[in-house]
Amino acid sequence: MPKPTITSANPLTHRLLVAAAVGIVGLLIVVPLTSVFAEAFAEGPAAWWRALAHDPDTRHAIWLSLTVAPIAVAINTVFGIAAAWLVSRFRFPGRSLLITLCDVPFSVSPVVAGLALVLIFGRQGLLGPTLATLGWKVIFSWPGLVLATTFVTLPLVVRELIPVMEAIGPEEELAAVSLGASGWQVFSRVTLPNIRWALLHGIVLANARAMGEFGAVYVVSGHIAGATDTMPLRVEKLFQEYRTPASMAVASVLAGLALVTLVAKFVIERRLEAEARELEAARSLPDTIDGSSTPPDAGPHTSTHGPIA
Amino acid sequence: MRRSSVLPGFGVSAAITSLVVTSLIIIPLSVLILRAASLGPAEFLEAAWTPRARAAYAVSLGASLVAAAISSVCGLLVAWVLVRIDFPGRRLLDALVDVPLALPTAVAGLVYSTLYVEKGWLGRFLVPLGIHGAYSWLGIVLVLVFVSLPFAIRVVQPVLESLDRDSEEAARMLGASRVQTFLQVIFPAIFPAVLTGFALALARALGEYGSVVFISGNMPFKTEIAPVLIVSRLEEFAYAEATAIAVVLLAMSVSLLVIVNWLQQRVANNSQ
Numbered sequence: 001m002p003k004p005t006i007t008s009a010n011p012l013t014h015r016l017l018v019a020a021a022v023g024i025v026g027l028l029i030v031v032p033l034t035s036v037f038a039e040a041f042a043e044g045p046a047a048w049w050r051a052l053a054h055d056p057d058t059r060h061a062i063w064l065s066l067t068v069a070p071i072a073v074a075i076n077t078v079f080g081i082a083a084a085w086l087v088s089r090f091r092f093p094g095r096s097l098l099i100t101l102c103d104v105p106f107s108v109s110p111v112v113a114g115l116a117l118v119l120i121f122g123r124q125g126l127l128g129p130t131l132a133t134l135g136w137k138v139i140f141s142w143p144g145l146v147l148a149t150t151f152v153t154l155p156l157v158v159r160e161l162i163p164v165m166e167a168i169g170p171e172e173e174l175a176a177v178s179l180g181a182s183g184w185q186v187f188s189r190v191t192l193p194n195i196r197w198a199l200l201h202g203i204v205l206a207n208a209r210a211m212g213e214f215g216a217v218y219v220v221s222g223h224i225a226g227a228t229d230t231m232p233l234r235v236e237k238l239f240q241e242y243r244t245p246a247s248m249a250v251a252s253v254l255a256g257l258a259l260v261t262l263v264a265k266f267v268i269e270r271r272l273e274a275e276a277r278e279l280e281a282a283r284s285l286p287d288t289i290d291g292s293s294t295p296p297d298a299g300p301h302t303s304t305h306g307p308i309a
Numbered sequence: 310m311r312r313s314s315v316l317p318g319f320g321v322s323a324a325i326t327s328l329v330v331t332s333l334i335i336i337p338l339s340v341l342i343l344r345a346a347s348l349g350p351a352e353f354l355e356a357a358w359t360p361r362a363r364a365a366y367a368v369s370l371g372a373s374l375v376a377a378a379i380s381s382v383c384g385l386l387v388a389w390v391l392v393r394i395d396f397p398g399r400r401l402l403d404a405l406v407d408v409p410l411a412l413p414t415a416v417a418g419l420v421y422s423t424l425y426v427e428k429g430w431l432g433r434f435l436v437p438l439g440i441h442g443a444y445s446w447l448g449i450v451l452v453l454v455f456v457s458l459p460f461a462i463r464v465v466q467p468v469l470e471s472l473d474r475d476s477e478e479a480a481r482m483l484g485a486s487r488v489q490t491f492l493q494v495i496f497p498a499i500f501p502a503v504l505t506g507f508a509l510a511l512a513r514a515l516g517e518y519g520s521v522v523f524i525s526g527n528m529p530f531k532t533e534i535a536p537v538l539i540v541s542r543l544e545e546f547a548y549a550e551a552t553a554i555a556v557v558l559l560a561m562s563v564s565l566l567v568i569v570n571w572l573q574q575r576v577a578n579n580s581q
Contacts, residue, residue: 014394021390022402024383028455029408032420035430039423075329082325089316092323100570101330107566108338109516111536112555115543116337119344124548126340151333173316183317205410212413214519219540232415232519239419239523248423251416258411265411266404 033255040252043245051249057225058250061234068142068230069210072149076206077199080157085191087158088165089173099162105154113151114219117144140222145230148216153206160202161195164272167279168194197271204268208261212254338559345556348549357553361529362538366557369535372446373514376453377461380510381503383454384461391462392469410459414452418523421452425524444526449534452520457510464506468499505572512565515558 041048052058086092087099105113121138122128131138138144172194176186192199214232221228229237231250238247345353356362390396391403409417425432425442435442442448472495480490518536525532527541535558542551 014396017386017390018394018396021387022398024387025402025405028383028458029405031430032417032424032455033408033412035424036416036420039420079325079329082322083329085318086322086326090319098326098330100566101334103566104334104338107512107516107562107569109518109536109555109558109562111518111539112341112516112559112562113337115539115551115555116341118543119340119548119552120337147333151337154329154333170316177315177317183321186317208411212411212415214413214415215516215536218518219543232413235413235415235419236523244423247419251413251419254413254416258408258413258416261411262404262407265407 036248036252036255039245039248042248047245048249048252051246052253055246057229058234058238058246060226061229061231061250062253064142064145064229065211065231068145068149069207071146072153072210073203073206075146075150076153076157077203079154080161080202081199083158084161084165084195087162089170102155102158105151110148110152110213110215110217111219114148114216117147117151117216117220121147139220140224140228142228144220145217145228148220149210149213152213152216153209156206156209157199157202160198160205164195164198165191167276197268197275201265201268201272204261204264208258211257341552341555341559344548344552348553352549353553353556356550357557359550361533362535362550362554362557364530365533365535365538365554368446368449368531368533369515369558370561372449372453372534373511376450376457376514377507377511379450379454380457380461381507384458384506384510385465385499385503387458388462388465388469392466406459406462409455409457414456414517414519415523417455418452418520421448421455421520422524425451443524444532446525446532448524448526449521449532452524453514453517456517456520457513460509460513461503461506464509465499465502468502472498501572501575505569508565508569508572512562512569515561515565 052062083098083102087095118125118139120126120128121131121144123132123139125139128139136143138147172190173186176190181189212232213230214236217230218233218236221230221233223229223233223237225234225237231254235247235250235254238244238250345357348356387402387406391399391406422443424430425435425448426444427433427436429443432442440447442451477490477494480494481487485493516536518534518540521534522537522540525534525537527533527537529538533541535554539551539554539558542548542554
């Protein structure tokens with residue numbers, strides 16, 4: 001915590017700075033967030049419930065979102081663990097290229113990603129006609145939604161796992177292998193318990209992004225009401241149909257989900273920080289014995305999870 | 310060469326990783342670029358460089374640059390307050406900063422557009438003053454600041470936390486004013502981080518679609534951003550044109566990614 005030192009500004013400057021920060025966050029974040037719920041419940045909870053449950057297209061959109069997001073998150077979880085294991089435990093040519101490639105979805109516009117999928121799987125795409133003869137439909141259908149959602153959420157789990165697995169190091173896993181553990185045993189008994197909070201953090205973030213993805217999904221879905229509309233697409237369609245209250249009702253469900261996500265994220269981050277501290281303490285132990293350790297308050301602990309969440 | 314480790318699982322994890330990366334990232338983006346390349350230079354220019362497309366790049370780039378700049382300044386201020394000042398509600402403020410990462414962009418766009426229209430919570434004060442935050446260029450900037458703000462804050466925050474206070478105290482004791490200390494001691498140390506935050510915010514803003522489509526009104530030549538133009542071309546089945554514009558947008562994002570990587574390397578080197 002900041003101590004009063006020569007470098008601290010006077011209380012008035014402090015107060016002005018805090019007021020400015022609160023003003024920025026309040027105007028940009030708190031007011032919009034509050035107004036979602038205010039608008040959604042403007043006509044009372046009964047109207048809110050009717051807008052959600054009595055509109056078959058909205059019901060279908062909720063169901064579709066609840067199907068597509070978990071599939072995308074599951075793919076990302078498997079991919080995230082595999083890629084993080086590969087990058088943090090092995091050295092091979094193309095390793096840094098792989099790390100860069102994992103980040104690509106962050107900087108590609110979701111619309112561009114959706115378009116790329118249309119160029120492959122669309123009716124005039126590379127594989128589209130072939131798949132159509134087999135009776136498979138990807139674009140304007142749920143597999144396209146899953147592909148688009150997986151693309152935009154791809155970096156989220158890997159990015160959480162790589163720094164944590166790098167920090168933990170391979171020693172415990174090497175010990176398990178030398179004691180004769182099988183690959184699966186090493187993973188389930190050593191690696192997974194070590195990375196569980198980081199993994200959960202990534203899954204929570206990926207799920208939030210998957211539920212809320214708009215651009216990429218918009219392009220591949222064809223937004224057919226009652227068929228390929230996810231919740232965010234339903235929000236847009238209701239808005240375009242001048243049914244703003246119904247649109248706000250769906251938006252409020254998504255906003256509620258975002259708040260749940262943030263609470264979960266907060267709790268998980270506390271656990272992650274605690275584990276990182278434990279790891280640091282364990283690391284500094286041998287140093288203490290030979291007297292070359294740094295004092296415990298040598299520097300504030302920087303969190304292992306990157307800003308690009 | 311490939312294995313410096315006796316750990317198991319290289320084959321399985323390499324197989325899964327390369328399958329996903331190849332099928333989801335490498336192939337789609339290659340197809341996009343090859344499709345654009347198959348147009349030939351003249352055709353590509355004709356598709357990607359129409360007056361309407363040029364206007365859309367200008368709106369995209371202009372609004373994103375302004376939004377990223379606002380995010381960087383506001384982000385630095387918020388990060389500073391979160392790191393340096395202890396006040397009741399600091400934890401809550403810190404948590405609220407993450408809202409734009411979790412809130413679907415469609416929700417953000419919907420809410421912002423209803424807030425700033427004439428009868429909205431904020432619009433009823435602003436519209437009489439002639440400030441139109443909905444269906445305008447300003448509206449685009451507003452939602453882009455919303456989506457990019459966390460990036461600007463979260464990049465600067467850890468760097469501020471790990472900043473060495475000794476040189477600051479030394480500067481103050483040697484008679485530097487607070488402003489001098491900030492400009493000559495603190496700012497040079499955090500500048501790479503601020504710049505990285507700016508680039509990340511810009512990359513996020515350039516690609517944003519969901520929130521902008523609600524608030525901008527999408528008027529060609531005025532408030533139409535490049536991603537919106539791609540979608541409208543696609544809906545007209547003008548695949549060649551959509552692809553050409555997408556490749557221009559992709560080139561912008563990729564050059565930003567390169568810059569961000571370079572900056573992050575510099576930040577990493579500086580902090581060592």
